[in-house]
Amino acid sequence: MFSFTIDQHSRVPLFVQLKEQVLILAARGLVAADEQMPSVRQVAADLGINPNTVQKAYHELEREGLIYSVPGRGSFLGATDSHRQYLESLLRKKLLTWLAEGARSGLSPEAIRKLMHEVYTDWQKKESSHE
Amino acid sequence: MFSFTIDQHSRVPLFVQLKEQVLILAARGLVAADEQMPSVRQVAADLGINPNTVQKAYHELEREGLIYSVPGRGSFLGATDSHRQYLESLLRKKLLTWLAEGARSGLSPEAIRKLMHEVYTDWQKKESSHE
Amino acid sequence: MFSFTIDQHSRVPLFVQLKEQVLILAARGLVAADEQMPSVRQVAADLGINPNTVQKAYHELEREGLIYSVPGRGSFLGATDSHRQYLESLLRKKLLTWLAEGARSGLSPEAIRKLMHEVYTDWQKKESSHE
Amino acid sequence: MFSFTIDQHSRVPLFVQLKEQVLILAARGLVAADEQMPSVRQVAADLGINPNTVQKAYHELEREGLIYSVPGRGSFLGATDSHRQYLESLLRKKLLTWLAEGARSGLSPEAIRKLMHEVYTDWQKKESSHE
């Protein structure tokens, strides 16, 4: 089942938030491949946002091969594997950007490794205590 | 000595690029605390951009306590320690955002750790070969 | 409802006047939290000033956490409590500056207290007669 | 004796800082009426600032009747009583501005009185403990 939530206060564009939601639901296996997605109008009405915004998200997802639409019937989720791969490639790219920024800041690879380790450990501890 | 370079084609706003340059030069210790910065007009002329854009960058840096400017006298670099701390705190925050995104994507902490390790190793190899 | 008035002849920068107006309207409870603010263009048109000037005011208010703006959607008032606190802390700070100046001028704490009392009484009398 | 100190980091214009110093030294009785003031060049050299800045301060003080200059001989301090009065009138004016701001912020006269009392008490306690 698709249930989207968006954060109206966030600076992240609504259409990006929507795309991310689809991606994540699929990657987590919470929705199955070929499952029908809610219509643009449906989503827009549910979230109280502009249909154009939803359409933009769907369009981009389709262009990226993550969903497909059948004229007259609606939009359907693509293979969920592709979502997982797509998300992972996004994550990789973002981490690479982060590494480059660390290096530009004058940190040595070793210092960066240490920083990563430290932040991860702190985060992981917090995460596990949440559960 | 200050020497700024910007990428006019980048999607990163010019004023953000400028801020980053100041931050990095200071964090790397390439400029000293209380050193006078080139004037708004000077930087604008050197880079062929509008003085307002430079002023915006300087203004934000000042607000963040990283430089200080005295009307009629010029702008001066703040304590370089604060720059290093500021940059590191930015890096930490960005990495935390990345970790959260990984978790939202359905990756387990362990999978995230693996991904980090993998991306880092690849990057590090490439970095060392560059030199 | 927001209705701004500015004094073009005042030495106080327009953007500072605007910031103060928002702050005061909010602190007085004349506008509610999360209420949408008039757009940058709207305010600029109403007051006959440049949109950039309005944007500068909004920008600073946002930085100070008193309003928030979402690109493409508009600007919204933050929690009105924070405005009241912010204004009061500003008033406190200014009064402290005044006290320090009085002391630097060679007045004893007692002389300062007397001066405050005197000025306040005169002012208060005038105020009440206005109504 | 005149010994000026200025804060190069302050946003208060240097010439205003200078004027304030003269005023305060005189009001406190640390310099006597008709005492000769150090020359513009002297002050500028001592403080490492531009002579124009010192001249501007002296000019304004003279215009306001607080010092007088004898062509060919130099500048001299005016009656110290006038300095005390001038300073006090400045303080009054500033406090009135503060009161007006408090009122504009929506505080009742009573609330303002309370705020004054509170800030004063805190300040006074701190002051007396300093000694």
Place this chain on the structure above:
DNA sequence: GTGGTCTAGACCACA
């Protein structure tokens, strides 16, 4: 010379 304010106006992404 320096930074600070403001105008007029263009172009962008987003809703």
Place this chain on the structure above:
DNA sequence: GTGGTCTAGACCACA
């Protein structure tokens, strides 16, 4: 429609 970025250029106080 909205805010965000940027340019070109004027005028100010201050040093």
